[in-house]
Amino acid sequence: xxxxSRVKGAESVLNLEPNSSIAIGYHALFGSHDDxxxxxxxxxxxxxxxHERVALRGQLDEDSVLCTQSKTYAIKFVGxxxxxxxxxxxxxxxxxxxxxxxxxxxxxxxPVIKVAPGNMELVEVAPKLDRLKLLLSENPYSYEDVxxxxxxxxxxxxxPRLYNWDDLVERVQxxxxxxxxxxxxxxxxxxxxxxxxxxxxxxxxxxRMLLHNSVLNDWSLDALNEDDVVSVLVSDGFPDxxxxxxxxxxxxxxxxxxxxxxxxxxxESRVCVHFARQILSTGKKxxxxxxxxxxxxxxxxxxxxxxxxxxxxxxxxxxxxTWVYSFSVSSLPLTPAERFNMLFRERSKWEWKDLQPYIxxxxxxxxxxxxxxxxxxxxxxxxxxxDPVFSSR
Amino acid sequence: xxxxxxxxxxxENCREWVVVELQGTVELNPSFFQTHLQNLQIxxxxxxSSSSQExxxxxxxxxxxxxxxxxxxxxxxxxxxxKRFMDVDQSDDNKGDLPSSKVELDVIGIIRHKILFKTRPxxxxxxxxxxxxxxxRPAGHAVPN
Numbered sequence: 001x002x003x004x005s006r007v008k009g010a011e012s013v014l015n016l017e018p019n020s021s022i023a024i025g026y027h028a029l030f031g032s033h034d035d036x037x038x039x040x041x042x043x044x045x046x047x048x049x050x051h052e053r054v055a056l057r058g059q060l061d062e063d064s065v066l067c068t069q070s071k072t073y074a075i076k077f078v079g080x081x082x083x084x085x086x087x088x089x090x091x092x093x094x095x096x097x098x099x100x101x102x103x104x105x106x107x108x109x110x111p112v113i114k115v116a117p118g119n120m121e122l123v124e125v126a127p128k129l130d131r132l133k134l135l136l137s138e139n140p141y142s143y144e145d146v147x148x149x150x151x152x153x154x155x156x157x158x159x160p161r162l163y164n165w166d167d168l169v170e171r172v173q174x175x176x177x178x179x180x181x182x183x184x185x186x187x188x189x190x191x192x193x194x195x196x197x198x199x200x201x202x203x204x205x206x207x208r209m210l211l212h213n214s215v216l217n218d219w220s221l222d223a224l225n226e227d228d229v230v231s232v233l234v235s236d237g238f239p240d241x242x243x244x245x246x247x248x249x250x251x252x253x254x255x256x257x258x259x260x261x262x263x264x265x266x267x268e269s270r271v272c273v274h275f276a277r278q279i280l281s282t283g284k285k286x287x288x289x290x291x292x293x294x295x296x297x298x299x300x301x302x303x304x305x306x307x308x309x310x311x312x313x314x315x316x317x318x319x320x321x322t323w324v325y326s327f328s329v330s331s332l333p334l335t336p337a338e339r340f341n342m343l344f345r346e347r348s349k350w351e352w353k354d355l356q357p358y359i360x361x362x363x364x365x366x367x368x369x370x371x372x373x374x375x376x377x378x379x380x381x382x383x384x385x386x387d388p389v390f391s392s393r
Numbered sequence: 394x395x396x397x398x399x400x401x402x403x404x405e406n407c408r409e410w411v412v413v414e415l416q417g418t419v420e421l422n423p424s425f426f427q428t429h430l431q432n433l434q435i436x437x438x439x440x441x442s443s444s445s446q447e448x449x450x451x452x453x454x455x456x457x458x459x460x461x462x463x464x465x466x467x468x469x470x471x472x473x474x475x476k477r478f479m480d481v482d483q484s485d486d487n488k489g490d491l492p493s494s495k496v497e498l499d500v501i502g503i504i505r506h507k508i509l510f511k512t513r514p515x516x517x518x519x520x521x522x523x524x525x526x527x528x529x530r531p532a533g534h535a536v537p538n
Contacts, residue, residue, distance in 0.1 A: 013508065019440065023436070030430055041469075052397070064396070083414065109434070
């Protein structure tokens with residue numbers, strides 16, 4: 001009797017005929033095979049993975065995340081106290097096909113390549129965009145960058161780091177789409193291949209020059225012709241990329257067919273907020289003084305209202321005076337725990353109308369805004385008809 | 394750092410693996426002197442079918458397990474870590490450096506089903522001892538010496 005067996009694989013187990021049997025045994029290459037891992041995934045992610053649209057991202061000191069085109073997932077290892085025997089389909093581990101050593105009966109034989117100690121699972125998480133802000137804040141684009149353009153060779157050394165798209169992908173745990181949205185939220189712009197945020201003082205110079213030109217040339221702030229604006233700003237000494245960026249930051253595109261050039265409308269609220277920030281950048285101001293200065297600084301054709309400053313400023317009463325000071329949501333961390341920590345360091349008690357602008361941008365997969373409040377705040381309501389007050393947990 | 398997830402099997406032809414899962418661990422019979430497990434038979438998997446229901450048995454040594462085929466709620470992908478060495482340009486400045494390598498994960502299979510044995514083993518006392526060399530130890534049970 002010939003002592004050999006026919007090595008089969010997973011398909012023989014899966015398609016085992018009723019009332020028949022197959023031997024299960026250790027593969028000729030059986031081992032711990034630490035390079036083989038199991039990843040549990042949702043059926044809806046399967047096409048993304050099979051079409052190679054996902055990647056693991058993270059620095060060596062971080063837990064890796066898995067990123068699809070649009071979402072970020074944390075990877076958790078789940079152990080299994082059972083013994084899951086992993087059986088590959090035949091032919092996948094070529095070496096083993098001649099298993100003349102196998103000491104079983106003459107029988108079909110499905111070989112086990114490893115015992116899986118567990119598998120990885122995916123949990124959707126928010127992208128880690130605080131790091132993006134940190135990286136881009138290292139070296140914001142400023143007036144010096146414009147001057148330096150003429151002496152490129154001299155400044156090549158000791159220049160702080162700049163990051164292109166690939167550098168950011170390497171360093172920031174976010175999907176491509178989340179990274180693009182993050183760059184947009186930071187008003188970042190790609191200059192000479194590097195993503196930069198622009199220094200506020202420099203943005204202020206461009207915006208004021210744009211508004212100045214709009215008066216000189218009698219442009220409507222609701223219909224700014226991109227080509228005209230850019231060419232005039234370039235003649236004033238601003239790079240065209242930055243001139244264009246100014247329209248993106250303070251305006252929005254208007255649909256309409258004016259030949260090939262785009263038409264932009266300046267956003268009243270964004271322009272007004274910009275000037276309020278400029279005024280308060282030197283410190284807090286008395287309400288009347290602030291309002292007087294603000295209304296005087298904004299373009300004549302715009303109307304400012306204090307509501308525009310939600311999430312940008314806070315007021316406090318000192319004696320009979322009300323003071324205004326800058327406290328911008330854009331300067332706060334994006335992770336909820338750190339965000340609430342900063343908020344309660346600023347004020348120990350928050351009314352809902354004040355708090356809401358500072359937390360409405362927080363997005364945590366699987367947690368509603370009520371859930372966030374429940375997790376990070378203590379809600380008190382002295383009487384039924386009183387407004388609730390939120391304090392630290 | 395970025396690790397690309399590749400799929401060398403080609404999107405639609407990802408081959409199906411299978412898991413045979415049982416409680417506890419399988420141990421080598423101490424009286425058996427073979428030290429390596431490779432090529433050793435664990436047991437015999439049998440599919441029983443009657444008109445009313447279907448079940449699987451897995452016979453390991455003189456123990457029999459009864460279980461069933463389960464379709465996983467979410468599929469499991471089998472990933473293999475692959476190190477690819479990149480060609481280092483000889484004119485490159487960093488001659489002393491090690492050849493740079495890049496890690497990728499390759500999807501080499503998908504698991505949609507497992508044959509699950511979640512009951513404790515039943516002893517097959519009356520049968521003569523078959524050729525198998527192992528026995529099953531249920532989780533949490535010590536093997537009497």
